[in-house]
Amino acid sequence: MTEKIPQILILGGGFGGLSAANEIRTSLPSSQAKITVVDKKNWFMIGFAKLWIIRGTRTFENSTGLLSGLAKKNIEFLNEEILGIDLEKRNVKTTTQNISYDFLIIAMGSVLSPQKIPGLIKNGMNLYDYRESEKIHDKIMELKSGNIAISIMGMPYKCPPAPFEAALLIDSMLRENGIRDSVKIHCYSPAPITLPAAGPEISKKILDLINSENIIFHNSCKIKSVEPNKLIFEDSEAEFDLLLAIPPHIAPEVIYESGLAKQDNFISIDRDCKTPYENVYAVGDVTSLKVTDTWAVPKAGVFAEEEGQIVAKRIVSKIHSSEDTTLFDGKGGCFIESGRNTASLIEIDMFSGPTPSTKITESTTGHLDEKLQFEKDRLKKWL
Numbered sequence: 001m002t003e004k005i006p007q008i009l010i011l012g013g014g015f016g017g018l019s020a021a022n023e024i025r026t027s028l029p030s031s032q033a034k035i036t037v038v039d040k041k042n043w044f045m046i047g048f049a050k051l052w053i054i055r056g057t058r059t060f061e062n063s064t065g066l067l068s069g070l071a072k073k074n075i076e077f078l079n080e081e082i083l084g085i086d087l088e089k090r091n092v093k094t095t096t097q098n099i100s101y102d103f104l105i106i107a108m109g110s111v112l113s114p115q116k117i118p119g120l121i122k123n124g125m126n127l128y129d130y131r132e133s134e135k136i137h138d139k140i141m142e143l144k145s146g147n148i149a150i151s152i153m154g155m156p157y158k159c160p161p162a163p164f165e166a167a168l169l170i171d172s173m174l175r176e177n178g179i180r181d182s183v184k185i186h187c188y189s190p191a192p193i194t195l196p197a198a199g200p201e202i203s204k205k206i207l208d209l210i211n212s213e214n215i216i217f218h219n220s221c222k223i224k225s226v227e228p229n230k231l232i233f234e235d236s237e238a239e240f241d242l243l244l245a246i247p248p249h250i251a252p253e254v255i256y257e258s259g260l261a262k263q264d265n266f267i268s269i270d271r272d273c274k275t276p277y278e279n280v281y282a283v284g285d286v287t288s289l290k291v292t293d294t295w296a297v298p299k300a301g302v303f304a305e306e307e308g309q310i311v312a313k314r315i316v317s318k319i320h321s322s323e324d325t326t327l328f329d330g331k332g333g334c335f336i337e338s339g340r341n342t343a344s345l346i347e348i349d350m351f352s353g354p355t356p357s358t359k360i361t362e363s364t365t366g367h368l369d370e371k372l373q374f375e376k377d378r379l380k381k382w383l
């Protein structure tokens, strides 16, 4: 009789899921473990490529890799929606089947929830939704004058520098179109500083960077609703001609139904990425990992990727009947483009001391090249 091999089920084929699947497969051949990745999308795109589509230097087609590419590594890809997770019965329900697992990795990311803000869907556009990127590009190209509002509508949100980077890239488009002096760019945030996730010093540098391009930052603006051409905050109002929103983020509904997180929260994990259920792990944006009472690990691909690797090592060692105890180290970097063909690298070490340590480099063409390489490396390695 042939021995049953462990079934490793990975929910989500984004940063965390792809990193975990590939890491496990490099250590375990298909004779030692079956790996299945489930995703309702059949492609993967690095988040920042959306901003390049808005900028007009990319298209959706030339920014995505197909998840069917996993097959060549003997990783099964199931292009279906995840409808339920039964943690007691160790079973996941998808559109057409029930899949049982020995190990489960939940890497389902966060969901954008524009419907939480009254009037937003009707009166604004979603900066983070790939389906709107090309339309946003067209709207910016049509603009002759007025106010562009980039509004962060909830915390935490993915890639904290991205709204400011979007503002800088839009600034460059307007300059190229010769209309920069006729259009004001405003960034609104509920936070008191630009990048609370990176601390006050980096926040000041980001503020100086956007101010140097005449981008105006409005802090502590807590959104209540959106009306035609008007943002309604708790204590003020602001007019706009084009609204680009970063809607509140929540976890996918099945996470709440499974009981892994309370409504509107994320799955609480520690640096071992374990959940209370044996052999069930959670990584990336679907989780919340507190560093101190006031700091949490930001929602970013680099962190989802590393958490995926940590979990992969733990699963491989369990299958080999040993115990890997490596913890997520919380070190990562994220590029912010200046809109002048350069980029800076923001580096964070979340667990370096009583509070995380952060630094930002000069903005150079070298870092912009590294950003392009970051994307190329992952698409090549994972798919």
Ligand SMILES: Cc1cc2nc3c(=O)[nH]c(=O)nc-3n(C[C@H](O)[C@H](O)[C@H](O)COP(=O)(O)OP(=O)(O)OC[C@H]3O[C@@H](n4cnc5c(N)ncnc54)[C@H](O)[C@@H]3O)c2cc1C
Residues within 6 Å of the ligand: 011, 012, 013, 014, 015, 016, 017, 038, 039, 040, 041, 046, 047, 048, 049, 050, 051, 080, 081, 082, 083, 107, 108, 109, 110, 127, 128, 158, 159, 162, 252, 254, 283, 284, 285, 286, 299, 300, 301, 302, 303, 304, 333, 334, 335
């Ligand atoms: C504009 C922008 C710029 C960014 N720039 C950077 C950057 O420079 N650096 C960086 O590190 N990060 C960046 N990010 C953030 C990064 O994209 C996310 O943090 C990262 O994708 C999180 O990885 P994840 O695996 O947790 O989730 P995701 O990559 O979002 O993957 C989750 C997957 O789960 C699938 N899924 C969810 N629910 C279901 C369901 N019910 N059924 C089936 N499938 C489901 C989704 O389709 C998705 O493919 C950026 C994001 C944006 C929007």
